[in-house]
Amino acid sequence: MSKKQKKNLTRILCSAILLAVAWLLPLEGFWRLLVFLVPYAVIGYDVLFSAVRNILHGQIFDENFLMALATVGAFFVADYPEAVAVMLFYQIGELFQSIAVGKSRKSIAALMDIRPDYANVLRNGEAVTVSPEEVEIGETILIKPGEKIPLDAVITSGETSVNNAALTGESLPVECRVGDTLISGSVNLNGVVEAKVKSVFSESTVSKILNLVENSASKKARSENFITKFAKYYTPCVVIAAVLLAVLPPLILKQSFAIWIERALTFLVVSCPCALVISVPLSFFGGIGGASKAGILIKGANYMEALSTVDTVVFDKTGTLTKGIFSVSAVYPQNCSESELLELAALAESYSSHPIAASVVKAYDGTLDKTKISDVQELAGRGIQATVNHKPVYVGSSNLMDAVGIKRKDGDTVGTTVHVAADGKYLGYLVIADEIKADAKSAIEKLKSIGVRKTVMLTGDADAVGRAVGETLGIDEMHTQMLPNDKVAVVEDLLQEKNPKHTLAFVGDGINDAPVLARADIGIAMGALGSDAAIEAADVVLMDDKPSKLVKAIEISKKTMRIVHQNIVFALLVKAIVLVFSAIGLAGMWLAVFADVGVMVIAVLNAMRTLKVSTVSR
Amino acid sequence: MTKTFKLEELDCANCAAKMESAINNMPEVASATVSFMTQKLTITTDSEITNDLMKKVAKVCKRIEPDCRIIY
Numbered sequence: 102m103s104k105k106q107k108k109n110l111t112r113i114l115c116s117a118i119l120l121a122v123a124w125l126l127p128l129e130g131f132w133r134l135l136v137f138l139v140p141y142a143v144i145g146y147d148v149l150f151s152a153v154r155n156i157l158h159g160q161i162f163d164e165n166f167l168m169a170l171a172t173v174g175a176f177f178v179a180d181y182p183e184a185v186a187v188m189l190f191y192q193i194g195e196l197f198q199s200i201a202v203g204k205s206r207k208s209i210a211a212l213m214d215i216r217p218d219y220a221n222v223l224r225n226g227e228a229v230t231v232s233p234e235e236v237e238i239g240e241t242i243l244i245k246p247g248e249k250i251p252l253d254a255v256i257t258s259g260e261t262s263v264n265n266a267a268l269t270g271e272s273l274p275v276e277c278r279v280g281d282t283l284i285s286g287s288v289n290l291n292g293v294v295e296a297k298v299k300s301v302f303s304e305s306t307v308s309k310i311l312n313l314v315e316n317s318a319s320k321k322a323r324s325e326n327f328i329t330k331f332a333k334y335y336t337p338c339v340v341i342a343a344v345l346l347a348v349l350p351p352l353i354l355k356q357s358f359a360i361w362i363e364r365a366l367t368f369l370v371v372s373c374p375c376a377l378v379i380s381v382p383l384s385f386f387g388g389i390g391g392a393s394k395a396g397i398l399i400k401g402a403n404y405m406e407a408l409s410t411v412d413t414v415v416f417d418k419t420g421t422l423t424k425g426i427f428s429v430s431a432v433y434p435q436n437c438s439e440s441e442l443l444e445l446a447a448l449a450e451s452y453s454s455h456p457i458a459a460s461v462v463k464a465y466d467g468t469l470d471k472t473k474i475s476d477v478q479e480l481a482g483r484g485i486q487a488t489v490n491h492k493p494v495y496v497g498s499s500n501l502m503d504a505v506g507i508k509r510k511d512g513d514t515v516g517t518t519v520h521v522a523a524d525g526k527y528l529g530y531l532v533i534a535d536e537i538k539a540d541a542k543s544a545i546e547k548l549k550s551i552g553v554r555k556t557v558m559l560t561g562d563a564d565a566v567g568r569a570v571g572e573t574l575g576i577d578e579m580h581t582q583m584l585p586n587d588k589v590a591v592v593e594d595l596l597q598e599k600n601p602k603h604t605l606a607f608v609g610d611g612i613n614d615a616p617v618l619a620r621a622d623i624g625i626a627m628g629a630l631g632s633d634a635a636i637e638a639a640d641v642v643l644m645d646d647k648p649s650k651l652v653k654a655i656e657i658s659k660k661t662m663r664i665v666h667q668n669i670v671f672a673l674l675v676k677a678i679v680l681v682f683s684a685i686g687l688a689g690m691w692l693a694v695f696a697d698v699g700v701m702v703i704a705v706l707n708a709m710r711t712l713k714v715s716t717v718s719r
Numbered sequence: 720m721t722k723t724f725k726l727e728e729l730d731c732a733n734c735a736a737k738m739e740s741a742i743n744n745m746p747e748v749a750s751a752t753v754s755f756m757t758q759k760l761t762i763t764t765d766s767e768i769t770n771d772l773m774k775k776v777a778k779v780c781k782r783i784e785p786d787c788r789i790i791y
Contacts, residue, residue, distance in 0.1 A: 151785070154785060155785075158781075158782045158783075158785070159782065163733075163734075164731075164733075199730065205756075206756060206757075206758075315754075315757055315759070316761075329736055329740075332733070332736065373733075374733065375731070375732060375733050378732040378733045378735075378736055379732035379733075379755070382732070382754075382755060382756060383755075383756060386754075386756040386757075
């Protein structure tokens with residue numbers, strides 16, 4: 102509890118005791134008023150003071166004014182105990198609310214406790230402890246076990262393992278050696294390392310992430326704007342209704358003004374829109390904070406809202422659903438051994454820089470004797486022609502085999518097939534495939550189960566390869582052999598097709614897909630740890646490269662929106678009911694204060710649920 | 720120019736919303752957001768954010784929520 106909260110608690114206790122004493126004293130008339138005024142003054146002086154001061158500032162009809170009016174009114178009708186009790190109840194509610202808000206502020210701050218406090222920088226051979234802002238690019242920092250990595254840096258000596266949990270939500274440590282990049286905000290676990298600083302603090306990953314989360318509050322969701330607009334019209338309407346309630350029934354029904362003025366005051370106390378004004382932004386903020394703990398950065402409440410209504414998800418293939426690393430997945434030799442086939446293929450491919458060639462060379466684990474090979478010729482899009490041991494060798498696609506008139510065998514294995522022929526004889530083929538990420542299939546299945554209607558995959562790869570990957574994963578629609586511009590066109594078409602109430606998300610790895618990220622309703626960049634471009638281009642950033650994080654992000658957004666809607670409906674419903682009750686005289690000031698402060702506390706507590714996000718990916 | 724300021728003793732969410740709209744209505748300010756949760760005020764203007772401007776902003780805020788202070 103803060104100092105102010107403790108003080109208020111003391112006031113509440115004192116006033117409650119004084120109220121009990123006043124109740125028990127057998128006093129009459131003026132003396133009775135006086136003993137009740139004591140606890141009233143203790144508990145209500147600040148409210149009365151603020152009410153007067155705010156009126157002087159032109160702020161009428163705020164909470165303080167309403168409470169002052171209601172309780173002073175109760176004194177006038179000689180309802181002393183009620184006047185004190187209502188004020189007391191109001192202050193208890195305020196205290197609760199202040200504690201709840203303070204607590205959620207703290208837990209959000211704790212979520213974002215990735216800001217490093219200091220850096221040990223080596224200057225003139227000595228380690229000096231300075232604030233991370235003071236370290237310049239190119240300086241060497243020393244990081245000890247248990248310390249936060251203060252700046253993005255490349256290891257120059259030592260090795261260690263690093264915990265990225267605060268950034269990605271994954272607690273599995275990552276091994277780092279000389280030459281590896283350390284990401285600021287992660288924690289060094291066991292080794293002492295020296296590292297050369299790559300960027301100044303304001304440009305480091307940790308600053309970018311913190312900025313992003315803090316600034317996310319400025320991008321307001323439709324439901325937040327709705328509340329602001331609502332409050333703008335709501336307050337004057339309620340005030341007018343209260344005035345009418347105080348004046349019209351007595352005039353028409355010829356009843357006493359006192360009853361109807363009391364009802365009008367009750368009506369005003371109920372009407373305060375604070376529960377909504379606090380809980381809606383709090384829910385969004387909690388959701389964004391909770392998501393960031395799971396390694397999902399959502400750049401604004403508006404994107405949180407959009408994410409919850411996603412019904413079409415468009416994936417880029419390479420690097421998003423697949424690892425983007427080609428490897429030889431199968432070897433089918435004919436008329437020779439497996440290693441002979443691999444050696445021949447690797448020799449022929451050893452001069453090429455094509456990723457497929459690199460994967461073939463990598464798959465052969467012996468040493469390549471490059472003196473055996475000569476006359477290497479790259480046949481664009483088809484393969485390689487070379488002379489090995491004075492014999493003509495062809496390594497490449499089916500087209501190439503057909504062109505040189507060699508009968509080939511076709512497998513049904515998915516991937517790029519590389520045929521090998523030597524001296525006019527067919528020797529077999531290799532299959533090269535981009536590996537599908539381990540959790541891609543289950544992620545696609547889960548997307549379906551949480552309401553995504555359509556999944557689409559875009560790829561520049563050959564039709565057969567793209568289709569096979571898509572079918573393995575259970576994707577609804579595949580577009581293959583696409584150029585970057587085609588991708589934008591496909592997304593535009595999909596945007597036209599979809600139901601305008603729902604949104605379309607594009608998921609890519611942030612490389613070369615900035616135009617599509619921008620065009621989609623929500624651009625999601627994956628595997629962004631250490632990639633500045635992706636952090637900037639996307640609306641939602643998944644810090645690691647697991648497709649299952651997308652499912653988590655949508656789940657978090659749906660949960661947050663559910664809590665927002667619960668709070669809006671709950672607060673409005675309770676208020677509407679109590680407003681009607683107070684107008685017809687069924688609700689007293691007690692219920693009115695509950696409808697104001699009580700509803701707010703409940704809404705704040707409900708909003709705090711958004712903070713709870715299980716970080717373990719399922 | 721965009722600058723962020725810390726707010727102290729910002730206790731009332733409704734006041735935060737009112738402060739935000741009041742600052743947005745100032746002719747010198749292009750846009751402003753008050754975040755009740757992070758207790759921060761972000762102001763964007765077409766020109767420099769001067770101390771004089773901040774004094775005016777503080778005055779506007781004081782009318783709405785006298786307890787709240789802007790640290791600038």
